[in-house]
Amino acid sequence: MTHRLAAAFRALIALAAVTGVTIDCVQGDPLVAFSFFTVWTNTAVAVALGLGAARAWTGRPPLPAVWSGGVLLCISVVGLVFHLVLDNPASSFNQAAALDRLTGARAVSNQLLHTVTPIGVALDWLLLTRPAAFRPRHAALWLAAPGAYLAFSLVRGALLPAGHPTRYTYPFLDVAAHGYAGVLLNALVLGLAFYALGLLLVAADRFRPAVAGRRNRISSLGAGGLK
Template sequence: MTRTTGRALGWNIARAVAAIAIVVAVVAQFVSSASGAAAAGRDVTTTVANFFSFFTILSNVSAAIVLVLLALSFVRRRAAGPEVDPPALATALAYVSTYMIVTGVVYNLLLRGLPLQPETVGWSNEILHVWGPLFLLLDVLFGSGRRRLPWTAALGAAVFPIAWIVYTLLRAPLITNPTTGAPYWYPYPFLDPNTGGWGSVVAYIVVIAVTIVALAFGIVAIGRARGIRMPQTSPA
């Protein structure tokens, strides 16, 4: 085993471990949220739907899936080579890295001081908002097998957040908050026009959208600087 191969193996093991930690954290929080709702007599179905409507949860689940697939892909291609991430997985990794880093930044800048719900699992909350995003940041900076992506790949990172925002703003007024009984439910206070008005909501959306696209371009730039150029159909 060469030094490069050994490093790649170690990093992909770390990816698998990080994915497992994220999955365990998500499951622990899900069980706590669902059981807490049941014990309090709240609508469990709505609580579960709300749980999977958080950008944090969707980002972490997506990141765990991509990390596992990358680790499995590395195991399959070790014998044949080359030790570089496949194009689709490399693109997916750039996207989930963007979402996870944004999740960490937004939580620690805007939400860190807010009181936690009684059902919140403390260690799970830290994995989902701090350690998971930190690992994805380290993967961008030091992860092995990085493939050079075309600049246009960064634009695709905006598709999921835009779809999520549209879904959230359309769904929120139709949902009764299972905890407070309010005739709406927004996953994050900065998206709630009932507290800060639509001007504030739009401002936050614009800032976060610009941040996501800028960060995605930064991640692609780092990947192009660190990565390996492989023959591919897409222009680089």
């Protein structure tokens, strides 16, 4: 029964991610929606938590920790960057005014993608996984996704015409405003912060207490498996 409760919780998180991504695609241009790191990451959440739910339901081994930890780091980045940088009037990159104008389905999607799924994935990791699954080397490997997104964003921006409304999806990656040197500096600062966050997750995972006994511990998407 415990495994099935875990499966249900993960399925709900996956559903939240799918719902948010679907709303963004239906309400706008799917190609534009999938140019955002938020949508990339929530799609990964939907896949990872969906697989985690299926594995918990059937009692199969979890996904490798390097993959589940990467999803955890990336969705944590999504939530933190949104709330601390983009939706923060004190930030030089804030978009709080535009975000305040979101209504209806777009407002729901915004909350699902930037708040509900990051909290849900974090709770799954904290409450439904065995500790000490992450390794220090994982923190560097997890940077592959943000690095790939940086390359994608710069290439996409170079191919789109000047003045295109969604040429650069995030203000700190806007080459037209900051130049390539400024964007690469922003990316370096953020990358170091993401790496530090990854190391923090590894340390927290190693030293956090088990919420339940090991024998009855839920086999989760982030525990055990291949490292």
